[in-house]
Amino acid sequence: MSAVSEPIDGLGRDSTNWAATALTAIGLWARRYPVWIFLAAALVFFSLKSPHFLSVFNLSNILLQAAFFGFLSIGLTLLIISRNIDLTVGSVAGLAACLAVGLQPSLGLWLPIAIGLGAGLAIGLLNGFLVERAGIDSFIVTLAGMIGIKGLAFAFAGEESISASIDLFNELGALRIGRIHAIALLFLALLAIGHYVLKHTKYGRETYAIGGNRTAAVNAGVRVSRHVIIGFAISGLLAAFCGIAMAANMGAAMPAFGLGYEGWAIAAVVLGGTKLSGGSGRIVNTLGGVLLLASLRNGLNMIHVPAYYVLVTIGGALILALFFDTQFSRKPRQG
Amino acid sequence: MRNILLTVTALATLVVSPLAASAEPKPRGDITVGLAFDLVNPWAAAYDAAFKKTAGELGIKIVVLDSQGDVPRQSNNLRDLVAQQVDAIVLLPNNKKAVIPAVREAHDAGIPIVLSNGRVDESGEKYVVAWTGPDHHLTGFRSGELLAEALGGKGRVVILTGTPGTESSIERERGCRDALAKHPGIEVLDSQPTDWKREKAQTVTEALISRFGDKIDGICANDDGISLGALSAIDAAVVSGRVQADHIKVTSGAAFAEGYQTIKKGGSFYGSVLMPPEQDAALALTTAVRIIDGETVPKSQFYETPAFSRANIDQTPIPNF
Numbered sequence: 001m002s003a004v005s006e007p008i009d010g011l012g013r014d015s016t017n018w019a020a021t022a023l024t025a026i027g028l029w030a031r032r033y034p035v036w037i038f039l040a041a042a043l044v045f046f047s048l049k050s051p052h053f054l055s056v057f058n059l060s061n062i063l064l065q066a067a068f069f070g071f072l073s074i075g076l077t078l079l080i081i082s083r084n085i086d087l088t089v090g091s092v093a094g095l096a097a098c099l100a101v102g103l104q105p106s107l108g109l110w111l112p113i114a115i116g117l118g119a120g121l122a123i124g125l126l127n128g129f130l131v132e133r134a135g136i137d138s139f140i141v142t143l144a145g146m147i148g149i150k151g152l153a154f155a156f157a158g159e160e161s162i163s164a165s166i167d168l169f170n171e172l173g174a175l176r177i178g179r180i181h182a183i184a185l186l187f188l189a190l191l192a193i194g195h196y197v198l199k200h201t202k203y204g205r206e207t208y209a210i211g212g213n214r215t216a217a218v219n220a221g222v223r224v225s226r227h228v229i230i231g232f233a234i235s236g237l238l239a240a241f242c243g244i245a246m247a248a249n250m251g252a253a254m255p256a257f258g259l260g261y262e263g264w265a266i267a268a269v270v271l272g273g274t275k276l277s278g279g280s281g282r283i284v285n286t287l288g289g290v291l292l293l294a295s296l297r298n299g300l301n302m303i304h305v306p307a308y309y310v311l312v313t314i315g316g317a318l319i320l321a322l323f324f325d326t327q328f329s330r331k332p333r334q335g
Numbered sequence: 336m337r338n339i340l341l342t343v344t345a346l347a348t349l350v351v352s353p354l355a356a357s358a359e360p361k362p363r364g365d366i367t368v369g370l371a372f373d374l375v376n377p378w379a380a381a382y383d384a385a386f387k388k389t390a391g392e393l394g395i396k397i398v399v400l401d402s403q404g405d406v407p408r409q410s411n412n413l414r415d416l417v418a419q420q421v422d423a424i425v426l427l428p429n430n431k432k433a434v435i436p437a438v439r440e441a442h443d444a445g446i447p448i449v450l451s452n453g454r455v456d457e458s459g460e461k462y463v464v465a466w467t468g469p470d471h472h473l474t475g476f477r478s479g480e481l482l483a484e485a486l487g488g489k490g491r492v493v494i495l496t497g498t499p500g501t502e503s504s505i506e507r508e509r510g511c512r513d514a515l516a517k518h519p520g521i522e523v524l525d526s527q528p529t530d531w532k533r534e535k536a537q538t539v540t541e542a543l544i545s546r547f548g549d550k551i552d553g554i555c556a557n558d559d560g561i562s563l564g565a566l567s568a569i570d571a572a573v574v575s576g577r578v579q580a581d582h583i584k585v586t587s588g589a590a591f592a593e594g595y596q597t598i599k600k601g602g603s604f605y606g607s608v609l610m611p612p613e614q615d616a617a618l619a620l621t622t623a624v625r626i627i628d629g630e631t632v633p634k635s636q637f638y639e640t641p642a643f644s645r646a647n648i649d650q651t652p653i654p655n656f
Contacts, residue, residue: 050419057444058418065411159499159528161406163432163456174436250410252432254500257407301415307374307401 033273034324035288038317042292046299053302060180064249066294067187070287071242072265073272074194075235077286079138080269081198082228083211083278086235087142088127089265091149092120093243093258098157100244101164101253109166117240123149124236128229138232146262153255161254164247173248183245190238195283203227211278267314268293271321292317360628361422363394368623369416371409372427372451374401376531376560377591378612379427381656385616386425393624404498404530406430410437416446423447423623428455430500435459447626451619453502464626467618467636471503471588474608475510475557477642478588482515482555484644485584485605489520490552493543495565497531497557504528504557507588511555524551529561536564544572551578554585559594559607562587569603590643592654599648606644609651614638 030037046053072089079086096116103112123145130141164170175182198204209217210224218224242261247253271289274281296317300310370386373379383399390397398421402409409429414437416424424441426448428434435455441448442462452468454460482492494511497504508526515521524547529536536556543551556562562585569585572578581602587594590607597604618638625632643651 052419055418058415061411061414061418064414068407161430161432161500170436246407249436250407250433251436252430254406254430254433256405259405297411298415298418301400301412302419304398306399307403 033282033285033288034321035271035273035285035292038271038321039288039292039295042295042299046295046302050299050302053299056179058298058302060176060184062291062294062298063184063187064181065298066290067181067184068242068246069261069264069268069293070187070290071190071238071245072235072261073268073286073290074191074283075231075238076265076269077272077274077281077283078194078198078207079231079235080266080274080276081211081278081281082207082231083214084131084138084228084231085142085266085276086124086127086138086232086239087262088123088145088149089235089239089242090258090261090263091146091153092123092236092239093246093261094253094255095123095149095153095156095243096120096240097243097247097253097257098153098162098255101169101247102157102162104165104169109169113244116244117237120236120238120240120243121233122236124233124239125229127236128232131232132225132228150255150259157253157255159255161252164251164253169248170251173245173251181249183249186245190241191283191287198283203230207231208279211280213279264293267318271318363624364396366395366624366627367398367419367421368395368620368627369398369400369419369421369424370426371400371402371412371416371424373404373409373429375404377656378558378560378589378610381654382427382612382616385613386620388613389617389620393620395624397620402429404429406433409434413437413441417441417444420444421446422627423449425449425451425619425623427451428453428502429498431456431502432459432500435462438462447623449619449623449626452615465622465632465634465636467622468615468638469610469640470637471506472510472513474588474610474640475507476514477510477608477640478507478555478557478586478606479511479514481586481606481608481642481644482511482553482584483518483521485586486521486553488518491522491524491547491550492553492555493524493547493551494526495536495539495554495556495561496526496528497561499528504531507557511557511588515555521553529557529564531558531560533560533564533567536561537567540565540568541571544568544577549578549582551583554583556585556587558589559587559591562594562604562607563591563597566597566603590654591656595648595651595653598643598645601645606642608640608642609654610640611638611654612656 052058076086096119099119100112100116103115127141127145130136131138177185198207206222206227209222210227214224243258246257268289269286271292272285296314297310300313374383398419400412400415402412406429417440424446438448438455438459439462447464450463450466454466492515494508496508515523527539529539554565556565565585569583573580583603584605585603586605587607589610594607598606618636622632
């Protein structure tokens, strides 16, 4: 789909054959964003191996499983393009889930949700301030935050799971529109917004500029600090959103929700071709990474691969994808 | 014991099936049962092996999905089993509450769920056809009785539990407390979770010994993995002279082979409770197959879990995990 909007730098220009041009364009696009090829290969492989893989139930199931860590990868794409990282997202999801559910008995449905989202936003802002104003590297800030926030969630909720006491919360979590979970649709909607922001707004252009060359961005008059702080706030908010969606979907919350999700989310962003060195990346391709990871997890379950090998396979796929990426990728796209 | 159980099941099938089988029962070779559990410790590995063995004996196919202790992942795995349209699911829930929406989806898809070993919250029970497993309260109670016996009815005790929120951990702790409460000379100092992890049990016990020093007389652990972790910490404290050798008595609510050998040697580890996963897995799977065959099964089925100590260890079979 993106082949159309992508400039086809010189390649295929001298071809008079439209089909050949299209093929070259697709080939170029595939080399630049191999995640879609990997995804297509995975879908074909699993549907040949398991008759149940391509059922509507299962595809909607994959989309739901993808949505949870997908929320996190939207914010992370923005941050990674601006050459930052947020490792707190999994912990924030757990904390927000516990707040949204744990406060229900005293505060009702909506206020605890707002508090959960507020906590995510506040943690995001704090991360941003520590990175920009105190000048600590975002990896260190958010690594510390990841550990500390997990502790905070346990302090609030204890080690036991807490049950959602309001039925509407669970009903919202289980809501489907047609055959697709509302949570999955929300994820796609937020992803579309993220795509729009990166591609068509000043904020998006500045994100690439900061990640590409921070000094140049500062000299060009970009308010870099403010920009990065907002980036962390968005990431925190989306992480809280992820946790609350999980809690609603499972009718319960515990601090361990979101454990390790930062890894899945970062892997999805990187699989989508976004460079950790900043300055390049596209959010639609993050979607490819998210769908690829969710399909691998589900598909390997479908063909009865033991859980430990599922992790080994996914780790291997990640290395393979990055290998192809470094081998074939051309000059990184500047925003 | 399992053979007896299978025979009983087979007899029950003979008696019941002519009545129940108005429709032709599915041939065994066409039956697929899903297993959703956490393959995180030797107990689960033995359960897994026994489940596969029983499936072989019954001539059915199985799909085993391990969620490795991750709560959201178990819900995902249940949905993956529903997507594969298995005929029944045996579930060892890793959380009483969070798993319910996925259990409900399986129920709505017409797939019967047999809970094995753990239960779900009351609100989810209506989506479950049957429950099989050990009486965790009773095994916990027996571990408490053993500890009271080891301490001669008086002393200060700490309880080491499994993963908070799980049926087995909650009920074994409750059972242990109920047994200890019968002895007014026994005081429970503290209770700490270990997530069923031996390493964590060791660090938790180290912290407890630092906190209470030689005040601890006994430890009531929820399983042998926890006991063995605690024993490592006790041994280290003995070496550094902080506690007397063999002073602290340890009992457990579920025996492993290594724990059995340690009890046999004598010392701190006094006794444990047999909880053979072979019987657990066989009972759950045969129950699932009976349901697929159209039989009506009891809502709850327990298997026997006897306690043992060094005194009667020679009459007790060695756990094979």
